[in-house]
Amino acid sequence: MTCNVMSLTGSSCDMPGVHRFEHAELGVTDLEEATAFYTDVVGLIEIRDDGDCVYLGSGLDETFDIAIREGDTGIDHFAVRVADRDELERYKARLDDAGVDVKRDDGNEPGQTAGLRFDLPSGTRMELATVEDRRYQHSNEVHGDGRGGAAPMGVDHITLASHRVKDDATFLANHLDFSVSTAVTDDPDAEEWSGAFTRRGDYHHDVAFLPHPDPESTMHHISWEVKTVDHMKSFIDRINQHDVPLEFGIGRHYAGDNVFSYFQTPGGNRIxxxxxxxxVDPAADTEYLPFERALSAWGPVRPPESFQEDVS
Ligand SMILES: [Fe+2]
Ligand SMILES: [Fe+2]
Incomplete structure (x- = not known):
């Protein structure tokens, strides 16, 4: 298959299969404490424990959503699911042609059958992955024991902290058939953007970027899907009972139209x-918005200063 690329919108390479944020490997300051938080409070299920790395999922299937490893906060890598090995090889060829250094990582993670790893222009490591259990990606119910129904249904998207927002988003569009749904800027021709929201499938964003001057920055947040605002409220009540305060929200973003709330986990990663x-219509053009407009659909809101910080 030949794909026409070098456009910020409208993939011409519409292969079937799910192409969404699949998982991330996170650093946590205390592995035991973080494992207890994610299982006992968040309600995730332990899929595999390698001793120094614990793989956790929402229980929908056998694939994991996050891997946690003791170390600095932020991510080692994040992964986006592709349809099958053929598609993986097509992307390998395209990345090779573009001079991108690509390494294979096959079957080393639970449920992951094949993977390609490479760096975005900012240096953050990305993986394209195929998974064994492909039946479900999203659910409308909480799985596992659900911790009283408060657990999230699964990961939804990742927002990276980047010192090269426009370059990272353009890389995804040029090489991996993403589209830029929203670019955060007052000037579409600006050399740098104040944020970017990119999609590989139907949803407004799968991988987003917020700016951070530190080249070592990797992540702003991982987003978990909840069913309704009531579900969100139950989750916030639950974490609050465990002395984890809300950082920002509840509100509705204009970019993505999603209802949001944020908090920082023990150890410092942001959820x-x-x-x-x-x-979003696959052919929709990129929308250009100033930050304040993209942030809130409900009128002006002021996030706390901590929200401007990456977690890595
Ligand atoms: Fe991975
Ligand atoms: Fe988000």
Missing amino acids: ELTAEMAT
Whole structure:
């Protein structure tokens, strides 16, 4: 298959299969404490424990959503699912042609059958992955024991902290058939953007970027899908009972139209809860918005200073 590329919108390479944020490997300051938080409070299920790395999922299937490893906060890598090995090889060829250094990582993670790893222009490591259990990606119910129904349904998207927002988003568009749904800027021709929201499928964003001057920055937040605003409220009540305060929200983003709330986990990674993410016409043009407009659909809101910080 030949794909026409070098456009910020409208993939011409529409292969079937799910192409969404699949998982991330996170650093945590205390592995035991973080494992207890994610299982006992968030309600995730332990899929595999390698001793120094614990793989956790929402229980929908056998694939994991996050891997946690003791170390600096932020991510080692994040992964986006592709349809099958043929598609993986097509992307390998395209990345090779573009001079991108690509390494294979096959079957080393639970449920992951094949993977390609490479760096975005900012240096953050990305993986394209195929998974064994492909039946479900999203659910409308909480799985596992659900911790009283408060657990999230699964990961929704990742927002990276980047010192090269426009370059990273353009890389995804040029080489991996993403589209830029929203670019955060007052000037579409600006050399740098103040944020970017990119999609590979129907949803407004799968991988987003917020700016951070530190080249070592990797992540702003991982977003978990909840079913409704009531579900979000139950989750916030639950974490609050465990002395984890809300950082920002509840509100509705304009970029993505999703209802949001944010908090920082023990150890310092940031989680977003998201509900009602909008879907976007595949041919939709990139939308250019100033930051304040993209941030809130409900009128001006002021996030706390901590929200401007990455977690890595
Ligand atoms: Fe991975
Ligand atoms: Fe988000």
